[in-house]
Amino acid sequence: MLNRAAACALAMLLAASSSASATGDPWGGVDCSQGSSPACDVNAGTGHQPADGITNPGQRPGHSENPYEDCRHIPTEHNDPAGDPPEPGGWFLVLCSPDGKDPLSHGPVWIADDDTPSVSPEQLAQTARERLRLPALHIARNPTNTQLVHLPTWLWLTDGWHEISESASVPGVSVTATARPTSVTWSMGDGSTVTCPGPGTPYTAGADPAASSPDCGHTYRRSSASRPGQAYQVTATVHWTVTWSGAGQGGTFPGMTTTGNASFRVAESQALNTGHS
Structure with a gap:
């Protein structure tokens, strides 16, 4: 059996999130509470990837490998106080449900032109519609x-x-x-x-x-x-x-x-x- 320190380190590495809770979190959780047992309980979670970035947004692997497979990338306007990154690209919202309120939806994120995900004309049209500012009467x-x-x-x-x-x-x-x-x-x-x-x-x-x-x-x-x-x-x-x-x-x-x-x-x-x- 791993000692307490090694077990905790391994558990946190597997959970992939230092802020995950023990229950109800898609990333799983780690419970290394102080007690007589040297072991840690690991909650593996639902297997979702972290919601603060995409490793390679241009790829579309199988659903079992990448939970972002069913997400859509919607171009959006965003003013970053630090400025846009130096490489050509654009800001995108990643929406993995119709309302964008699921744990995977996130953004805006900057995606370089070389990694720009496939965006359908319908998705672009929705972005254009949201930019409409109708005149006052x-x-x-x-x-x-x-x-x-x-x-x-x-x-x-x-x-x-x-x-x-x-x-x-x-x-x-x-x-x-x-x-x-x-x-x-x-x-x-x-x-x-x-x-x-x-x-x-x-x-x-x-x-x-x-x-x-x-x-x-x-x-x-x-x-x-x-x-x-x-x-x-x-x-x-x-x-x-x-x-x-x-x-x-x-x-x-x-x-x-x-x-x-x-x-x-x-x-x-x-x-x-x-x-x-």
């Missing part, structure tokens, strides 16, 4: 200040309605994700909703104030005097389609939305006197 209306009961309100967006694209790449493969606005749904605060196919048409000074917007508007039938703050809370929601293309492939992601909010004060209208005194 800015709501406009006419009348500019107080809306009037029975008088058409024009609705439009002054910003937040334009195509956005982002790309992701690894050596030899580049993919672009593109988000395009398709419609905007207005919740008018009085129980009504209005869906418009575009951002709406701005009201032009000098146009007939009693005319309705050609493509996006609403007419209030009740004042907002009884509402909190004496105003209707209005929400505009833009719906986006997101597609990707690259490496001779393409696809569609689930849609995305952006929202903007505003308060509309609506007062009782007064009769318009169009006659001459």
